[in-house]
Amino acid sequence: MKILIIGGSGKIGKSFNFKNTKKTFYKNKIKNGIKFDLINDDINILLKKYNINRVILLSAISDPDTCLRKKNYSYKLNVEKTKKLIDILIKQKIYFIFFSSEYIFDGKKGNYSEKSKAIPNNIYGKQKLQVENFIRKKAKHYSIFRIGKTYGSNMNDKTLISNFLMEIINGKLVFKVAYDQIFNPLYVNDLKKIVRIFLKSKIKGTFNVGGPEQLSRFKVLKLIFQVLGKKIQSKVKFQEISLKEFPTLDNRPLNVSMNIRKLKSKINFKMKNIRNITLKMVKKNNVKSRIFKRR
Numbered sequence: 275m276k277i278l279i280i281g282g283s284g285k286i287g288k289s290f291n292f293k294n295t296k297k298t299f300y301k302n303k304i305k306n307g308i309k310f311d312l313i314n315d316d317i318n319i320l321l322k323k324y325n326i327n328r329v330i331l332l333s334a335i336s337d338p339d340t341c342l343r344k345k346n347y348s349y350k351l352n353v354e355k356t357k358k359l360i361d362i363l364i365k366q367k368i369y370f371i372f373f374s375s376e377y378i379f380d381g382k383k384g385n386y387s388e389k390s391k392a393i394p395n396n397i398y399g400k401q402k403l404q405v406e407n408f409i410r411k412k413a414k415h416y417s418i419f420r421i422g423k424t425y426g427s428n429m430n431d432k433t434l435i436s437n438f439l440m441e442i443i444n445g446k447l448v449f450k451v452a453y454d455q456i457f458n459p460l461y462v463n464d465l466k467k468i469v470r471i472f473l474k475s476k477i478k479g480t481f482n483v484g485g486p487e488q489l490s491r492f493k494v495l496k497l498i499f500q501v502l503g504k505k506i507q508s509k510v511k512f513q514e515i516s517l518k519e520f521p522t523l524d525n526r527p528l529n530v531s532m533n534i535r536k537l538k539s540k541i542n543f544k545m546k547n548i549r550n551i552t553l554k555m556v557k558k559n560n561v562k563s564r565i566f567k568r569r
Contacts, residue, residue: 275473278326280317280359281333282307284422285431286373289462292470294322295417298333314357317362328473329363329370331356338377338398339523345397352401357408371469371477376422376457376484381527384456388420388480388536396524400556406480417472418563420447422458422484422532424465427551429559434459435552443564452491452517456529458484462548468541477540482532486545494548501552506565512547 275294279287281519282297283304288298298310298320308320312490313332320326334352335341363370377399378392406418425434441449460483468483489497492514499507517526556562 275328276324276326277328277473278320278324279330279331279332280310280312281331283485283555284332285426285433286462286465287330287332287420289466290330291428291466291468293488296320296377297325300333312351312359314502317359321368322367328468329368331360331370331372334373334402334441335368336375336398338396338526339396341401342396343522348397349401352398352412352453353404356405360409360413362406364413364415367415368409369473370413370546371417371419372405372409374406374418374420375399376420376482376530376532377527378403378420379527379530381529384529384531384557386482386531387531387533388482395527398524399527410480413478417477418480419483420481420532422460422482422530424460424462425460425551427555429555434494435498435548435555438495439552439555439559439561442502442506442510443561448513449495449510450513450515451492452520454516454528455517455526456488456490456531458486458488458532458534459494459548460485461508461551464520464543464545467519467538467543479536481537481540482534483537484532484534485547486534487547488531497548499551501549501556502562502565506562 277292277295279290279295280299282285283299283302286298295510297304297307299307299313359457372437377396378394379386380393380395409418429436429440472531517528
């Protein structure tokens with residue numbers, strides 16, 4: 275396999291370290307990366323130069339508020355130019371994985387399957403769904419990943435668990451947390467395993483790609499604090515509020531939890547959960563002693 279990752283400088287792209295892989299970046303330079311402007315550059319040059327036969331499409335403006343604020347530009351990049359790139363992959367019969375989003379769902383019901391009707395309620399979700407529909411209509415050699423919120427196990431990665439742990443270490447005692455935002459938190463190393471399986475076997479279709487648990491942000495925080503123990507829990511206060519109380523420009527769907535039964539039928543390993551990874555991080559990074567040291 276000779277793999278090209280379009281948008282390899284983001285948190286997900288950086289974790290993909292497959293053999294025989296080239297990664298592109300636009301603004302955030304990465305080691306051994308190739309600068310590529312999705313709007314202006316020609317993907318054919320890279321496909322030919324590196325004899326690419328697998329492509330992972332990560333490049334996008336993924337912040338919903340930015341997509342709304344820069345509606346024309348985000349449409350050009352997320353939809354128009356992405357479709358043109360995909361058209362080239364289709365013509366060359368190159369297998370690709372397109373990273374879509376849980377935000378293609380409106381968040382009213384949750385536990386969405388791949389057969390659930392997609393009704394996005396923000397610009398970003400609508401843009402992703404347009405590309406999904408284009409792929410299903412035009413392509414044969416592809417997978418669409420409706421990706422859930424990912425998190426890592428590095429204390430400096432600024433993802434779900436590390437954010438909470440670093441805030442506690444730094445002395446934060448009061449947390450405002452959404453009780454009504456529900457999702458499938460996905461460990462990024464599990465995602466890496468999933469992608470490797472799909473690339474190797476060229477698995478085709480649309481898949482909900484999330485972790486094994488459907489949790490609210492509040493429940494995630496509770497699980498983290500259970501690992502930290504009662505002494506720390508007694509010093510911290512939780513304020514449960516609605517996601518709608520957080521200031522955003524565009525809508526955020528509330529319950530985007532996904533049924534991942536179809537995905538599980540294609541993979542051969544057990545995915546990690548929040549408690550597993552929190553235990554690992556707390557022990558490896560001496561989190562408890564660092565918290566008490568600051569008190």
